Amino acid sequence: MTDWTIAFSPLVPWVAIATVAAIAAVLSGYSLWRRANGAIWRALAFAFLLLALSRPQWMEEDRVPHADVAIALVDMSPSLEIGQRSSQREAALSDLRAAAKRIPNLEWREVRAGTPSEQTPGTHLFDAWRNAVADIPPGRRAGIVVLSDGQVHDQPATDEQTGPVHLLLTGRAGERDRRLQLLQSPRFGIVGEPAQLMVRVDDLGNENGPATAEISVRRNGEEILKTSVATGIPSPIDVPLIRAGANLLDISVADGPDELTRQNNRAIATV
Numbered sequence: 001m002t003d004w005t006i007a008f009s010p011l012v013p014w015v016a017i018a019t020v021a022a023i024a025a026v027l028s029g030y031s032l033w034r035r036a037n038g039a040i041w042r043a044l045a046f047a048f049l050l051l052a053l054s055r056p057q058w059m060e061e062d063r064v065p066h067a068d069v070a071i072a073l074v075d076m077s078p079s080l081e082i083g084q085r086s087s088q089r090e091a092a093l094s095d096l097r098a099a100a101k102r103i104p105n106l107e108w109r110e111v112r113a114g115t116p117s118e119q120t121p122g123t124h125l126f127d128a129w130r131n132a133v134a135d136i137p138p139g140r141r142a143g144i145v146v147l148s149d150g151q152v153h154d155q156p157a158t159d160e161q162t163g164p165v166h167l168l169l170t171g172r173a174g175e176r177d178r179r180l181q182l183l184q185s186p187r188f189g190i191v192g193e194p195a196q197l198m199v200r201v202d203d204l205g206n207e208n209g210p211a212t213a214e215i216s217v218r219r220n221g222e223e224i225l226k227t228s229v230a231t232g233i234p235s236p237i238d239v240p241l242i243r244a245g246a247n248l249l250d251i252s253v254a255d256g257p258d259e260l261t262r263q264n265n266r267a268i269a270t271v
Contacts, residue, residue: 075148
């Protein structure tokens with residue numbers, strides 16, 4: 001795109017030009033008032049002098065617009081492999097990629113992040129987020145689209161100005177996952193007396209309030225106890241000990257409704 005403009009590059013400071021213009025205006029006005037010979041020509045001479053001092057220039061400016069930049073931040077954490085989440089993510093990414101190609105003056109970038117490592121366990125997306133926008137001026141940031149299941153472990157404490165942000169959340173409504181936690185187990189026990197374990201069962205994603213979960217306890221490979229506990233609160237379980245030495249206790253919880261995985265449904269204790 002070509003623009004034509006007039007620019008001024010004065011030979012002297014603008015204050016000096018303004019002073020000359022004021023003097024010229026007074027002298028020209030007085031000459032015209034007295035109807036002096038050549039008053040108009042003197043006024044024109046002053047005008048040309050001021051024009052020469054201000055030195056106008058006719059400029060031709062060629063402008064090349066920079067494209068806006070849109071970024072897809074793709075969550076590659078293992079939790080995206082649950083159910084149909086990864087296929088939903090790739091399908092959405094393909095649709096976004098095709099839509100971006102149809103938008104003029106838009107640069108499309110894809111950043112895959114969130115893979116855990118020994119140094120950074122959990123899902124870390126914000127470091128990749130910062131690196132992705134570091135070389136993009138704020139005026140060119142069209143936005144960021146995050147494709148994730150919503151589990152992020154490095155969310156900053158304060159908002160960061162990175163442009164418009166959109167989240168495409170994978171999964172489906174009503175998903176649940178049951179988790180068993182062994183909160184407390186005794187370091188030793190007395191034969192003939194029960195050892196008390198403290199467990200907690202959480203139904204992640206459950207919006208219907210507390211429910212009942214069935215707990216099964218196996219001692220040295222043999223099932224010895226079944227009981228029910230309320231979800232969402234710590235619950236004690238008394239396990240009888242019938243022999244001396246180490247007893248391996250395997251605690252498991254039955255599947256919950258719409259269970260996604262069974263990765264957190266067991267706990268092991270040695271008493």
